[in-house]
Amino acid sequence: xxxxxxxxxxxxxxxxxxxGPTPVINSSLLGAVREAKLHGEIxxxxxxxxxxxxxxxxxxxxxxxxxxxxxxxxxxxxxxxLGSCRRKxxxxxxxxxxxxxxxxxxxxxxYNGGNDSMDTCNKIYNLSVETGxxxxxxxxxxxxxxxxxxxxxxPGFGSAAKYAAVSALELAQDVSALPIHVVVxxxxxxxxxxxxAASALYADLMPCEQLVYLPEVAFDKERFLAAVKExxxxxxxxxxxxxxxxxxxxxxxxxxxxxxxxxxHKVPGGAAQALSDxxxxxxxxxxxxxxxxxxxxxxxxLMSEVDQKExxxxxxxxVRSAVAGxxxxxxxxxxxxxxxASQTILIPLEQVANAEKKFPLEWIGDDGASIRPAFKAYCExxxxxxxxxxxxxx
Amino acid sequence: xxxxxxxxxxxxxxxxxxxGPTPVINSSLLGAVREAKLHGEIxxxxxxxxxxxxxxxxxxxxxxxxxxxxxxxxxxxxxxxLGSCRRKxxxxxxxxxxxxxxxxxxxxxxYNGGNDSMDTCNKIYNLSVETGxxxxxxxxxxxxxxxxxxxxxxPGFGSAAKYAAVSALELAQDVSALPIHVVVxxxxxxxxxxxxAASALYADLMPCEQLVYLPEVAFDKERFLAAVKExxxxxxxxxxxxxxxxxxxxxxxxxxxxxxxxxxHKVPGGAAQALSDxxxxxxxxxxxxxxxxxxxxxxxxLMSEVDQKExxxxxxxxVRSAVAGxxxxxxxxxxxxxxxASQTILIPLEQVANAEKKFPLEWIGDDGASIRPAFKAYCExxxxxxxxxxxxxx
Numbered sequence: 125x126x127x128x129x130x131x132x133x134x135x136x137x138x139x140x141x142x143x144g145p146t147p148v149i150n151s152s153l154l155g156a157v158r159e160a161k162l163h164g165e166i167x168x169x170x171x172x173x174x175x176x177x178x179x180x181x182x183x184x185x186x187x188x189x190x191x192x193x194x195x196x197x198x199x200x201x202x203x204x205x206l207g208s209c210r211r212k213x214x215x216x217x218x219x220x221x222x223x224x225x226x227x228x229x230x231x232x233x234x235y236n237g238g239n240d241s242m243d244t245c246n247k248i249y250n251l252s253v254e255t256g257x258x259x260x261x262x263x264x265x266x267x268x269x270x271x272x273x274x275x276x277x278x279p280g281f282g283s284a285a286k287y288a289a290v291s292a293l294e295l296a297q298d299v300s301a302l303p304i305h306v307v308v309x310x311x312x313x314x315x316x317x318x319x320x321a322a323s324a325l326y327a328d329l330m331p332c333e334q335l336v337y338l339p340e341v342a343f344d345k346e347r348f349l350a351a352v353k354e355x356x357x358x359x360x361x362x363x364x365x366x367x368x369x370x371x372x373x374x375x376x377x378x379x380x381x382x383x384x385x386x387x388x389h390k391v392p393g394g395a396a397q398a399l400s401d402x403x404x405x406x407x408x409x410x411x412x413x414x415x416x417x418x419x420x421x422x423x424x425x426l427m428s429e430v431d432q433k434e435x436x437x438x439x440x441x442x443v444r445s446a447v448a449g450x451x452x453x454x455x456x457x458x459x460x461x462x463x464x465a466s467q468t469i470l471i472p473l474e475q476v477a478n479a480e481k482k483f484p485l486e487w488i489g490d491d492g493a494s495i496r497p498a499f500k501a502y503c504e505x506x507x508x509x510x511x512x513x514x515x516x517x518x
Numbered sequence: 519x520x521x522x523x524x525x526x527x528x529x530x531x532x533x534x535x536x537x538g539p540t541p542v543i544n545s546s547l548l549g550a551v552r553e554a555k556l557h558g559e560i561x562x563x564x565x566x567x568x569x570x571x572x573x574x575x576x577x578x579x580x581x582x583x584x585x586x587x588x589x590x591x592x593x594x595x596x597x598x599x600l601g602s603c604r605r606k607x608x609x610x611x612x613x614x615x616x617x618x619x620x621x622x623x624x625x626x627x628x629y630n631g632g633n634d635s636m637d638t639c640n641k642i643y644n645l646s647v648e649t650g651x652x653x654x655x656x657x658x659x660x661x662x663x664x665x666x667x668x669x670x671x672x673p674g675f676g677s678a679a680k681y682a683a684v685s686a687l688e689l690a691q692d693v694s695a696l697p698i699h700v701v702v703x704x705x706x707x708x709x710x711x712x713x714x715a716a717s718a719l720y721a722d723l724m725p726c727e728q729l730v731y732l733p734e735v736a737f738d739k740e741r742f743l744a745a746v747k748e749x750x751x752x753x754x755x756x757x758x759x760x761x762x763x764x765x766x767x768x769x770x771x772x773x774x775x776x777x778x779x780x781x782x783h784k785v786p787g788g789a790a791q792a793l794s795d796x797x798x799x800x801x802x803x804x805x806x807x808x809x810x811x812x813x814x815x816x817x818x819x820l821m822s823e824v825d826q827k828e829x830x831x832x833x834x835x836x837v838r839s840a841v842a843g844x845x846x847x848x849x850x851x852x853x854x855x856x857x858x859a860s861q862t863i864l865i866p867l868e869q870v871a872n873a874e875k876k877f878p879l880e881w882i883g884d885d886g887a888s889i890r891p892a893f894k895a896y897c898e899x900x901x902x903x904x905x906x907x908x909x910x911x912x
Contacts (some may be wrong), residue, residue: 145695173912185911197909203691205911210698294816297597301539304604307812397791414811418701422688425819515591517579517599518567 131449133258134165135231139187140172140179141208141266142237142244146280147427148435149266150205152236154198155439156264157187163447166232174207175237176244180217182224199432202422208237213244218251225259232260232446236439238267238278239478242454246473249452260446263454263473264438268421270318273479274471275456277506279438280421282431284312285322286507287420288365292323293330295414296363297514300331303361305410306352306403310396312420315339315369317483319420322503323365324495331516332361335493339369340483343378344492348399349406351493356409370395430508434466441468464505525843527652528559529625533581534566534573535602535660536631536638540674541821542829543660544599546630548592549833550658551581557841560626568601569631570638574611576618593826596816602631607638612645619653626654626840630833632661632672633872636848640867643846654840657848657867658832662815664712667873668865669850673832674815676825676900678706679716681814682759683901686717687724689808690757691908694725697755699804700746700797704790706814709733709763711877713814716897717759718889725910726755729887733763734877737772738886742793743800745887750803764789824902828860835862858899 139156141149153171160166169187172178185206187195198205213221225233235245245263252259265272268284288311299307313319317338324336333355337343355362371377379394396413403411438455445453453470460466487499531554535543547565554560563581566572579600581589592599607615619627629639639657646653659666662678682705693701707713711732718730727749731737749756765771773788790807797805832849839847847864854860881893 141695145692171911187911190909190911194909197907200905201691201908201910202688204695205909207694207912208696210696290819291813291817294596294818295812297595298539298812298816300601301535301598302602302604309813394791397788412811413809414813415807415809416813417806417808418689418692419685419703419808419810419813422685422692423819424688425684425817511594513591514595515584515588515599516595517565517581517584518601 132165133231133260134167136168136170136229137166137232137234138170138172138184138225138228138230139234139236140175141204141206142175142235142241143208143210143267144421145203145208146266146268146421147202147283147423148279148432149236150198150201151432151435152264152266152279152439153205154195155436156234156443157195159440159443163443165447170228170230171206175209176211176213177209178207179224180220182227184228199436200424202424212240213247218247221248222251222255222257225257231258232443234262234264234442236264236266238269239272239476239480242272242473243477245454246477249473260449260451262442262446262450263476264442265454265456268319269313269316271314271316271481273476273481276459276466277457279431279435281318282428282434282506282508283426284319284420285325285503286428286510287423287426288319288322289325289507290426290510291416292363292365293326293512296330296332296334299361299363303332303359305412306356306362306364308364308366308396308400308403308411308413310366310368310413310415312417313367313369315480315482317367320365320367321483321487321495321499325500325503326512327495329512330363332363333358335362335364336495337364337366337370337493338483338488339367339371340485341488341492342373343370344373345402347492351491352403352409353407364399366395366399368395428506428508430506437468445470461501461505526559527625527654528561530562530564530623531560531626531628532564532566532573532578532619532622532624533628533630534569535598535600536569536629536635537602537604537661538815539597539602540660540662540815541596541677541817542673542826543630544592544595545826545829546658546660546673546833547599548589549830550628550837551589553834553837557837559841564622564624565600569603570605570607571603572601573618574614576621578622593830594818596818606634607641612641615642616645616649616651619651625652626837628656628658628836630658630660632663633666633870633874636666636867637871639848640871643867654843654845656836656840656844658836659848659850662713663707663710665708665710665875667870667875670853670860671851671900673825673829675712676822676828676902677820678713678814679719679897680822680901680904681817681820682713682716683719684820684904685810686757686759687720687906690724690726690728693755693757697726697753699806700750700756700758702758702760702790702794702797702805702807704760704762704807704809706811707761707763709874709876711761714759714761715877715881715889715893719894719897720906721889723906724757726757727752729756729758730889731758731760731764731887732877732882733761733765734879735882735886736767737764738767739796741886745885746797746803747801758793760789760793762789822900822902824900831862839864855895855899
């Protein structure tokens with residue numbers, strides 16, 4: 125149940141970032157700040173330094189002190205200009221959160237993050253209801269992984285998808301021009317295969333063979349090695365793109381980094397190297413691995429214009445909605461395709477908190493190593509303009 | 519000794535690629551083909567499919583069949599549009615080379631590659647002299663590693679340097695915004711540290727600490743771990759950028775991929791993962807590694823405009839020089855800085871064959887883990903225009 129009302133509420137605003145950055149999280153910040161400046165109800169605009177850590181420590185930045193032309197740089201600055209953290213708030217932390225809100229007279233709270241952050245955001249909303257502290261709480265979605273539920277897609281994904289799609293298509297030129305080893309590339313995305321699926325967006329334009337492995341399908345070693353040998357035999361070179369989170373049928377990861385993050389999740393990593401080693405050991409073929417890792421969430425050159433604009437609008441919509449009396453929601457997007465159009469919607473926080481949207485199994489080919497065209501229709505508008513024309517003279 | 523003369527030589531032309539591609543090797547091809555079309559002496563313009571393999575097999579492509587507007591795409595197509603290979607020609611192969619040249623009446627031969635390819639190119643030049651087969655041979659330089667001797671720099675390096683510099687600066691935003699682990703990024707470059715040094719081009723703009731390790735300095739584990747702890751203690755986050763070829767004082771690599779290429783060189787790879795593991799094991803800090811690898815030599819978005827234009831000019835200069843009677847040379851660049859200006863020169867092939875230009879020790883800081891400003895003055899003009907402005911609100 126979300127409270128709604130148009131009662132004018134005067135006070136200060138706080139915006140915070142949670143979890144890993146995206147190329148466009150700063151664009152949402154820009155959209156929120158610009159919108160807030162239009163509303164007299166919002167007096168001081170604060171940002172939390174390093175997310176939840178800043179809230180707990182009362183370490184806030186007055187964003188009003190920055191000139192508009194400096195703030196405009198947020199639209200092309202990757203990572204989080206406020207700082208973020210992976211600290212998961214526990215019940216013991218909420219009194220300190222409330223103390224910060226009271227101390228700074230925060231009446232508008234915006235948390236810009238993924239599933240874990242939306243859970244926190246929901247808890248802060250519940251806290252305001254339970255304690256009677258008048259506060260409007262809106263979540264602003266952010267994740268390159270695209271695994272937030274209900275919304276059609278999530279700001280951050282379009283840019284990460286463009287990075288994956290373009291990198292794979294460019295790499296395919298190299299792989300086919302000098303086909304001396306199987307190349308395995310690892311993409312981020314944790315337990316969801318959305319980004320890795322985007323690496324196959326231009327599969328039909330690739331001058332080499334491609335195999336794609338998502339965490340939604342259990343990894344089968346024998347089937348993988350047979351597919352590698354079969355594709356390699358075609359003599360065009362072979363690019364294998366995999367999710368960092370791929371695992372065997374029993375749930376054990378293909379590679380274990382041995383690291384756990386602040387939310388208790390295992391930090392993935394190393395799967396491409398593991399598969400490259402496996403290929404060399406088991407087939408005798410040469411292989412090498414690429415792992416752009418965090419580079420896939422910071423590239424300004426491959427930022428999607430569509431994603432950037434939508435991220436900005438998500439921030440603005442959050443502030444506009446709160447001023448209009450909404451609380452307890454996350455901003456989401458509903459879309460039409462052909463032609464593509466999107467509009468913001470409000471989704472109750474309880475519907476998105478901690479839910480994880482996996483890549484649809486019906487968009488994965490029967491071989492378990494390819495992506496069906498339906499995904500292209502979904503994803504291509506999100507990455508925006510891109511000139512995919514290359515020439516081969518061979 | 520290089521033969522020179524302006525005697526008009528009618529016949530066909532052959533251009534071939536050798537070794538690993540760069541973002542701009544196709545630009546050199548474009549420059550050579552466009553120039554060749556201006557000279558009536560050159561009848562048919564051939565390209566070798568997959569480099570030396572194509573020459574040995576007589577597998578040539580008539581480049582005249584492609585429309586100009588299609589060829590124009592070469593300027594933005596990464597990797598090699600002709601195909602390349604890592605086959606090192608041996609004495610036993612040269613009769614087959616000569617047979618191919620005679621069969622196709624090749625009188626102009628251009629080999630576009632790095633040190634190994636320039637050695638091959640020099641041998642083919644010597645073959646023409648020894649056998650009396652009238653042939654003009656010019657090498658077109660190509661290597662992202664920038665390790666070709668005599669020339670100020672090499673086409674391909676400017677783009678790889680831009681990729682390294684921009685990626686590191688963008689990654690530094692992420693590293694400082696969420697400083698939960700030491701991030702180690704591995705760059706290509708084999709035994710030369712030029713590309714890795716470029717990852718420190720914007721060190722003065724980085725919001726985090728940085729340590730840089732090149733193969734020109736023996737890697738010292740204790741010194742490294744002490745530096746990591748000292749930098750981490752500053753609380754700003756830490757980015758460590760390393761060359762794939764870093765090794766200990768006894769010459770043993772920090773990581774051994776176990777793979778040897780067609781030229782007999784050990785294929786490097788895995789050093790970032792090895793150092794990341796070392797940091798976690800020995801300091802208790804969290805760490806993760808990124809290895810963009812081949813992505814650093816295919817990015818169109820981070821292609822240097824200066825590099826692209828110079829690569830095209832290198833190809834054109836090679837053809838122009840051969841038509842004017844030159845043979846036995848490699849095209850190189852001599853430059854002025856402030857303001858930057860470059861012009862092509864001809865360097866006898868025997869001076870560059872197999873020579874390896876390392877990163878100058880005097881440009882490495884006393885700590886062995888930083889780059890001195892003199893390198894910035896050298897490198898920055900080569901990467902061309904780049905807007906390095908980011909904003910932090912923290």
